[in-house]
Amino acid sequence: MAKITYIEFNGAEHVVDVKNGLSVMEGAVKNNIPGIDADCGGACACATCHVYVDEAWKDKTGSQSAMEESMLDFAENVEPNSRLSCQIKVTDALDGLVVRMPQSQH
């Protein structure tokens, strides 16, 4: 279980508990947090679950896969700390994780 803080582009914060094994994307969708669309349900097929991982958490959340990198290459507003949240699996080590959302997923 990890407590994850999702921060919308407008600054609205949502702090929720997410079970181990779910993805950071699923944690948002299952709690109806706006700003993460996740159109494909986690198949790494759509790039609509784009988030920015807070600097302090970059190591613990791992790095982009080749597929993810290619998808993000064409997403809007990509930064060095951009990730597709469907590709980050939740573990106890991510307790306290903070992710921010881009202006738009499309």
Added chain:
Amino acid sequence: MSEPGVVIVGAGHAGGTVAALLRQYGYEAPITIIGDEPVAPYQRPPLSKAWLKGEADAEALMLRPLTFYAEHKIELILNVKVTTIDRAAKTVGLADGKSVAYDHLILALGSRARPLPIPGADLAGVLFLRSAADAETLKAAIGPGKRLAVIGGGYIGLEAAASGRALGASVVVLEREPRLLARVACKELSDFFQAYHEARGVTFELGAQAVAFEGADGKLTGVKLADGRVIPCDEALVGVGALPNEELAKEAGLDCSGGIVVDTHARTSDPAIFAIGDVTHRPLPLYDRMFRLESVANALEQAKQAAAAVTGRPPPPPEVTWNWSDQYDVKLQLAGIAFDSDDILVRGDPATAKFAVFHLKGSVIRAVEAVNAPAEFMAARQLIGSQKPIDRAKLADPAISMKEVAAS
């Protein structure tokens, strides 16, 4: 008495999503979802993919956890069919005799597997794949040593074939047309998938029309083809397309034409009634025509349109339609539709299992079929939407990045 609010008929991907979006958009009146399956809205795409292979559980399938509906005051009425719409009284009638009033009605009725009207279709072992219950039956039926015949070489059939192989079954695909994916993909893609499946042990009978299911003691034993041969099997999965569940709307006098006719706001011919998802015959502004789509992306787009219209928000910008398929380790991503295209261009080598087929109208990309080629897919999605002409020589050269192709 409080206002009746929104009633959503159909608890699938579209129905569940529009309810959630209405709450996200600040809608405060009651929301009721009525579904004829016994379970809350879930995702159908994994049923032929990860779920069938045992890589996703029932909880992962759920669109939202059950607690979500209570927390957001969305009433779920499950396991009951809506049988009538009384447009004058603004109520829907349920099979159990109850009636539910609405201010806005959203029809998210989905589609159903097209039946195969040949003798023997009622034998045990003749299966379809549409619902979680169907998937449960299929999963229980296939395994090591089992012989699965898939009728229909479309996406559902091929995904099930790949999952069947992963579970250790022997798989034969019977396709009426001379090639796979004949109605939905170009020949390059058909050839690629046929070879990829064959290399993983699937056999194909192309140009093969099933004329009867044969059985013994009420149980399937084989599929008889038009040429007289019988393909022996333990289970047959019928995947020959889908039909829109438009009857309820038709009987209520709403315009239907191979789907419920809607506008770009997902509104039907009755301004108080919307329709979304597989069941609609909808405008595609980018292609200047009406069409019926079967995809999650379509369900989501129309859910956004309907939720925006009900809450008085501006409509979402038109999206480029897209879809995907997972087979073995291949990720196929599709964007746009190949309407009006006059040429195709293959970027990359199909033999490497990483390539993309672009459908062009002049120098404008109308559609793409991308195999393990996410950059091509993402770039094409943008270029299809913007209709910006591209340099065909650059597009054809995989050494030139899609960034550069898109920028030029």
